[in-house]
Amino acid sequence: MGFFEYLAGSKEQIFKLLMEHIQLTAISVGLAILIGVPLGILISYVKKLNKPILGAANVIQAIPSMALLGFAIPFLGIGTLPAVTMVILYSLLPIIKNTYTGIGNINKQTLEAARGIGLTKLQILTKIQIPLALPVIMAGVRISAVTAVGLMTIAAFIGAGGLGYLVFSGIRTVNNNQILAGAIPACILALVVDFLAGLVEKLVTPISLQTVKNSNKKALKKTRTKQKITLSIAAIMVVVIFVVTAISNYNPNKKVISIAGKDFTEQHILTHMLSDLIEDRTDISVERRTNLGGTQVCFTALKSGDIDMYIDYSGTAYGDTLDYPPISDMEEVYNTVKIDFKEKFDIDVLKQMSFNNTYTLAVTQETAQKYNLKTFSDLSKVANQLTAGTTLEFLNREDALLGLEKKYNFKFKGTKGLDGSPRYTALINKNTDVVDAFATDGLLKKFDLYVLEDDKNFFPPYYAIPLVRGETIKQYPEIVPIIEELSEILTDDVMVELNYKVDELQMEPDAVAHDFLVEQGLID
Amino acid sequence: MIKFENISKKFINNSVLTNISFNIKKGDLVAIIGASGCGKTTTLKMINRLIKPTSGKILINGEDIADKDVIELRRRMGYVIQQTGLFPHMTIRENIEMIPRVEKRNQEDIKKRTLELMEMVGLDAEEFLDRYPTELSGGQQQRVGVARAFATDPEIILMDEPFSALDPITRVGLQDQLVNLQAHLKKTIIFVTHDMDEAIKIADMICIMDGGQILQYDTPENILKNPCNEFVSEFVGKNRIWTSPEFIRAEDIMIESPVTCQGNLPLNKALEKMRTSKVDSLMVIDNPTKKLLGIIKAKQIQSQSDRTIEVNAVMDIDFLSVNPGDTIVDILKVVDENDVSGIPVLDDAGILIGLITKSSLITTLSQQYLDTEGVV
Numbered sequence: 001m002g003f004f005e006y007l008a009g010s011k012e013q014i015f016k017l018l019m020e021h022i023q024l025t026a027i028s029v030g031l032a033i034l035i036g037v038p039l040g041i042l043i044s045y046v047k048k049l050n051k052p053i054l055g056a057a058n059v060i061q062a063i064p065s066m067a068l069l070g071f072a073i074p075f076l077g078i079g080t081l082p083a084v085t086m087v088i089l090y091s092l093l094p095i096i097k098n099t100y101t102g103i104g105n106i107n108k109q110t111l112e113a114a115r116g117i118g119l120t121k122l123q124i125l126t127k128i129q130i131p132l133a134l135p136v137i138m139a140g141v142r143i144s145a146v147t148a149v150g151l152m153t154i155a156a157f158i159g160a161g162g163l164g165y166l167v168f169s170g171i172r173t174v175n176n177n178q179i180l181a182g183a184i185p186a187c188i189l190a191l192v193v194d195f196l197a198g199l200v201e202k203l204v205t206p207i208s209l210q211t212v213k214n215s216n217k218k219a220l221k222k223t224r225t226k227q228k229i230t231l232s233i234a235a236i237m238v239v240v241i242f243v244v245t246a247i248s249n250y251n252p253n254k255k256v257i258s259i260a261g262k263d264f265t266e267q268h269i270l271t272h273m274l275s276d277l278i279e280d281r282t283d284i285s286v287e288r289r290t291n292l293g294g295t296q297v298c299f300t301a302l303k304s305g306d307i308d309m310y311i312d313y314s315g316t317a318y319g320d321t322l323d324y325p326p327i328s329d330m331e332e333v334y335n336t337v338k339i340d341f342k343e344k345f346d347i348d349v350l351k352q353m354s355f356n357n358t359y360t361l362a363v364t365q366e367t368a369q370k371y372n373l374k375t376f377s378d379l380s381k382v383a384n385q386l387t388a389g390t391t392l393e394f395l396n397r398e399d400a401l402l403g404l405e406k407k408y409n410f411k412f413k414g415t416k417g418l419d420g421s422p423r424y425t426a427l428i429n430k431n432t433d434v435v436d437a438f439a440t441d442g443l444l445k446k447f448d449l450y451v452l453e454d455d456k457n458f459f460p461p462y463y464a465i466p467l468v469r470g471e472t473i474k475q476y477p478e479i480v481p482i483i484e485e486l487s488e489i490l491t492d493d494v495m496v497e498l499n500y501k502v503d504e505l506q507m508e509p510d511a512v513a514h515d516f517l518v519e520q521g522l523i524d
Numbered sequence: 525m526i527k528f529e530n531i532s533k534k535f536i537n538n539s540v541l542t543n544i545s546f547n548i549k550k551g552d553l554v555a556i557i558g559a560s561g562c563g564k565t566t567t568l569k570m571i572n573r574l575i576k577p578t579s580g581k582i583l584i585n586g587e588d589i590a591d592k593d594v595i596e597l598r599r600r601m602g603y604v605i606q607q608t609g610l611f612p613h614m615t616i617r618e619n620i621e622m623i624p625r626v627e628k629r630n631q632e633d634i635k636k637r638t639l640e641l642m643e644m645v646g647l648d649a650e651e652f653l654d655r656y657p658t659e660l661s662g663g664q665q666q667r668v669g670v671a672r673a674f675a676t677d678p679e680i681i682l683m684d685e686p687f688s689a690l691d692p693i694t695r696v697g698l699q700d701q702l703v704n705l706q707a708h709l710k711k712t713i714i715f716v717t718h719d720m721d722e723a724i725k726i727a728d729m730i731c732i733m734d735g736g737q738i739l740q741y742d743t744p745e746n747i748l749k750n751p752c753n754e755f756v757s758e759f760v761g762k763n764r765i766w767t768s769p770e771f772i773r774a775e776d777i778m779i780e781s782p783v784t785c786q787g788n789l790p791l792n793k794a795l796e797k798m799r800t801s802k803v804d805s806l807m808v809i810d811n812p813t814k815k816l817l818g819i820i821k822a823k824q825i826q827s828q829s830d831r832t833i834e835v836n837a838v839m840d841i842d843f844l845s846v847n848p849g850d851t852i853v854d855i856l857k858v859v860d861e862n863d864v865s866g867i868p869v870l871d872d873a874g875i876l877i878g879l880i881t882k883s884s885l886i887t888t889l890s891q892q893y894l895d896t897e898g899v900v
Binding site for chain 2: 109110112113114115116117118119120123127128131132206207
């Protein structure tokens, strides 16, 4: 599928995400100005605060944005709030610094004249200092605004939406068109923001201080009028975006639940499937938070009430969230999780699905033949010649690689921590030899990989389990039987097929989910 | 009107002003002059409280300025500094109308006043009001600075070296204009400068400072003629007086006890007196009023055959005279036009107080050259 076909097919989604992106950036930069400019003014008056404030802003700038986001989740939850907070924090430094510099660079004699003729401190600030410093302040705002557009793409990592959503899910599903559909508009948006901020910067520079000496005053005034019109149009557009979003977000139906999904294909499909089913059968409307993040992000969001439900896997809940040593007994894992979650977190674990998305290891057909590999035991004999490219999660977990190496008694020649889909790319490009895989992953089919058998039953069961907040069930008990209708239908084969449709045939997850439900006669 | 009482100022351990006291009269233009770092600008800035004295008081019309609202105080004074004092992002109009506008005065009045001010400082309102300071020459900017200082029609105007960055021709033009303005506005102006010519030209009183102290506070004339110490005379310059010859007056250069006689003196006795005193004429005065009656010259006596008659009969009673306050310029003019050798100096009552002769003029005039050689 070509890029332009993709664009044409998803133009509504791209437009919606673009609007979201503009909105989030505008809010962040706006707030950053409201915080940064007064801080800059403050430190130019109270010199003692200069070092601590600029130092703090510098340190924040040095923290990797992902780390800052991860750090913010326990305090701010997920979604818009932490994303906007992060972008504000990053935007502060240029604004504070330029405000401070702009005010500091004003000619001392000009200020003395202002004091000497009897202007009050406030009048000096508003009539002399700010107007004279404004071009420098605006230069800082310009840097912040452009950076903010780029940074905001990372916000999708914690479910804030925006163009980053396309970039992230494009990376997960190795869909270059999707990546470009997110990256190119983000890039254009950054250029537009830079251009508009540049106009503002010129407009706030007093005519007398313009660097270009324009002897023809009328021409200069005309240009300025044009610039003003351009900016007014831009400003009106931003306001319209806010109003339209506000109206479209206004939902007279108060029955809303929020269903989230983790950041890979199967979860996208499941999120849409659950949502479609609930919306079709009940009068509840569903807010779909696909691609929210990893286990930690989703579970934290569920605990805090940011979302009402998501689907996790029994082994993950047992070994990861509850921190029990791994076992392979499916029944015991499920029952323990069900009881513990209810007791500890007031989260209900519904009936588990019929597919087991357990971990497994896969190699290319070529490698399988070369070493004659069929099972994990076969692999353990030649592991010291092979490099494993796995997810970071897999590398560091006792119930994953660490335990696996003990159980089968082997050690890989090397390991590489790679994110979601790039590890398949690495495998195909022969940078790595072994990949960890989910048993239901459509990419296994897409890349024609050989799945090795876990002959000693090391991996615990990873059956899909819907997790729902207790409060939500109390409020909408009708959703429970509806969700449980899916448990018999969704088998390993079904999931591989559905995943394959998205990953290889590049169909949209929502369409795949919808078609499946219709096919099964679950919805009309 | 403005009174400094024992003002001292210390910056940490560095004493900038030491116990300064002086009075500025209403309507006077006082020039504070001295070398860099003498404390002259500090003194000026204390008047509008840009700098606080460490000790001492400044009174304006008997009221301590430290008790006044500082903003109110400053708005009642004009303040002019070197050319950077204009706000670069505002038009000339906005600069001039700054304070009247923040005080929310009547719009129409402000506009009218601005036009008056522009005319006063000799700038075309139409041409300049909507331009920015950077589009103006240094001299034009400074005129705007002066206009802004007068905007609220304050009683006191402070000027901190306002003309020092300008070229000499522009500077002289602005000085002339300031003198003219002051002649009919009669503001109290304190003017800091390091240029003695400027101070002498525009000031009613000059305050010479050095090392944080006032060395001499006096009229320009007295400073020129009677420098209180070596430093002042060095600072003023020995020959400075010649740049302002109007300060050299008849009483400064006259012979204070000219040779006189009474009207009843016989001619031969008069001739004898001239010979012994080595003069060629005698001032004939009334006794005891010392009123000058006439002048008798040796030539007149020589043309008389009867030398026993009294001086009264022969003397010149239609003589030229000058007042003690007349300047050397006036005297030279009189000498030049009438070709006389000596001119009596009479007070208003006609009483003889001295005599200026050609030789005393030559002695005075030659001083400027002799002194210069002495200095070199």
